Amino acid sequence: MVSTLIRVTGDWSLAEDCTAEAFEAALATWPRDGIPTNPGAWLTTVAKNRALDRLRRAATLARKLEEMTAVTELEHLDPELSDFPDDRLRLIFTCCHPALSLEARVALTLRTVGGLTAAQIARAFLVSEATIAQRIVRAKRKITEAAIPYRVPEAHLLAERLSGVLAVLYLAFNEGYSVVAHTSIADEAIRVTRALAQLMPGEPEVTGLLALMLLQHSRRRARLDAEAVPLTLEEQDRSLWDAAAIAEAGELLNGAGRRAEPGAGRGAEPGPYRLQAAIAAVHATADSAAATDWQTIVALYDRLLTVTPSPIVELNRAVAVGMASGPQVGLAALERVAASGALDGYYLLPAARADLFRRLGDYSKAAAFYRVALAGAPTQPERDFFARRLDEVGG
Amino acid sequence: MKYMMFVATDPEAEPYDPAQDNIQEWVAEMVARGVNLHGDRLRPIEDATLVRVRNGEVLVTDGPFTESKEWIAGYDMLEAADLDEAIEIASKHPMARFGRIELRPVWPFEE
Known part of the structure; x- marks a missing residue:
């Protein structure tokens, strides 16, 4: 609903205020009058009418053409079409526009797409609520003043912008994941990624990222001991791993693989998220650390290094080599990584x-x-x- | 939407190569598209003059200017549909490679 109001009115604050007012109205009247048959359409109608009121007032005052156009379009908006998938997609791409700072992109996405409060985001990022609120206000102002477009990027920009969106979602997920008490951020990042995967079903990297998040999140109940000290994969009680999430990730990876058959364009070679998810899947499906197929993991790291060369990936590969071929060979691999000096x-x-x-x-x-x-x-x-x-x- | 595009030098950019400088093509394309309203190079900082009024008195000096390795070498006034089009225009300018470009939305007084 917010995403559609933003598209039609071009006014982020108006869209959010009217949506919030619709929810307040629901809280006030539904307990008394009962829940309407189509709650989504009810909320959209209320938000739409609030927006119309404000716009008509502004249009009469300023006689502005844009506001009159928005009024006409709002009047024809059909609330029964409860879901506006194109608008959600526009919203995600605009919140993750590279002209916004990375921290603003993360906060704005979690707030506007995910619907978390500034207080919830602030707790996860260990900053004050005022800081997050200010980041969001500044980002919205820049979207308006610098005319950051509200649309899905054109084909020639899509791959680059989509990888930017995925980076924001993964960063949000990792922030949530690293602070144990605030898994709501990780849950929300998964929810938004899942929505994105439904909106862009032909993009293997989106399903790859979703699978990667599900696999990491599947260990949430096992990764810490009673004193909240992290446990290695070797030490974790694997019966605590979320089998349903692991199974879903496996299906996503198989599906992403099928769609990425030759001829499918840029999905043909697995991207970094699918490869990382494949590595996590090898861990997730092994009965123990010793029974893990470390050779396959090393091979996957080799492919990951050709796609995204990075000293951190080389370090992880050396650790996997140590598991596959013994600590002596692992140490030799590690010395080669250390010699580059990149990890000093x-x-x-x-x-x-x-x-x-x-x-x-x-x-x-x-x-x-x-x-x-x-x-x-x-x-x-x-x-x-x-x-x-x-x-x-x-x- | 109007953007002022500041074309600046940048010591971290790739070294200037006159053979790769396709500024004539850039101007031709952007003027033909109607997105470049006007633009020019600027003379270097040595030719700049500082003007201040202090206690009602006009002070004209040859500096001091902020010591900077990134100085503005030119400007173009753009008329673009939105920031994405302005980014596309800026990224095609040769100085995006040999220097850096800053896009500033114009803030009209009547708003």
């Missing part, structure tokens, strides 16, 4: 080294590297994790 000062590099030395039984070297990782870990749960490991190797 990154705490997960000493953490990976420490882990491989621990597997080799070289506890003094393991302890030395765990100490480096502990000093660089950014969050308390991770510091607890490394402190525990350090303890285990007698540091």
Whole structure:
């Protein structure tokens, strides 16, 4: 409803205010009069009438052509057509426009597409509600003043803009995922990604991202111990993994694969989200860490590196090599990654080294590297994790 | 929608290559499309003059200008449908490669 009002009126605040008023009216009258047969159409009608009132007033005052055009279009809007999928898609692309700062894109998407409150977003991002509210106000102002278009980008821009949208959704998901108490953000990111997958069924990277989120989220009940210290995949109780989510992700990946057969254009070669989801799926379907098909994971990392070369992916690949071919081979792979210098000062590099030395039984070297990782870990749960490991190797 | 396009230098951009400079083509295309209202190069900072009025007195000086490696080398006034079209126009300008371009929406006084 919000998305359609924005398209017709071009006024974000008006659209949001009128939608909010429609919900308030529902809260006031439905308990008394009962829920209408078509609640969506009821809400749209109320919001539409509120918008018409305001626009007619503004149009009479200013005699402005745009407002008169919007009034005419609103008058012909059929509330029975409860769902306006094209408008939702427009809204997602506009909220994720690259001319907005990344943090504004995330906040605006969660607020306007996802419907979370500024307070909910603020809690997840560990900033004040006023900061989030201001980010959203500034972003909306820029959309209006700089004339950021309200539409799905043209074909030649679509691939680039879509990958921008996916990056925003994945960032929102990860923020929600990293703060355990606020999984509502992760849930919301999944919900919006699911809606996007329905709106753009021919895009394998959208279903790939949805599968990746579902697979990561499937471990939400298993990934921490009773003291909220993170557990490795090896330590997690796999019976706590969400089997339904894993199954859904598997179906999404198979479906995305079928649609991406040769001839399907740019979907032919799997993109980074599908490859990451494929890696997560190998983990998710293994009975234990030891029974995991590590060779396949290494092969998938190799393909991921050709699509998106990155030192972090190389680090993860080296860890997988350590599992597939033994810690000695893993350490050799890790040394090659470290030699590039790109990961100097990154705490997960000493953490990976420490882990491989621990597997080799070289506890003094393991302890030395765990100490480096502990000093660089950014969050308390991770510091607890490394402190525990350090303890285990007698540091 | 009008945008002022500031064309600026940028030490981090790729070095200027006269053979790759297709500014004539850019101007021809944008004028033909009716999206470039007017534009020009600007003389370097050495030729600039600073004017201030302080305590009612006009002060004219040869600087000081903010020391910057990114100075404005030209401008174009664009008339574009929206920001996406303005971005497309800016991205085709040779100085998007050899420098950087800033798009500022025009803020008319009657609003």
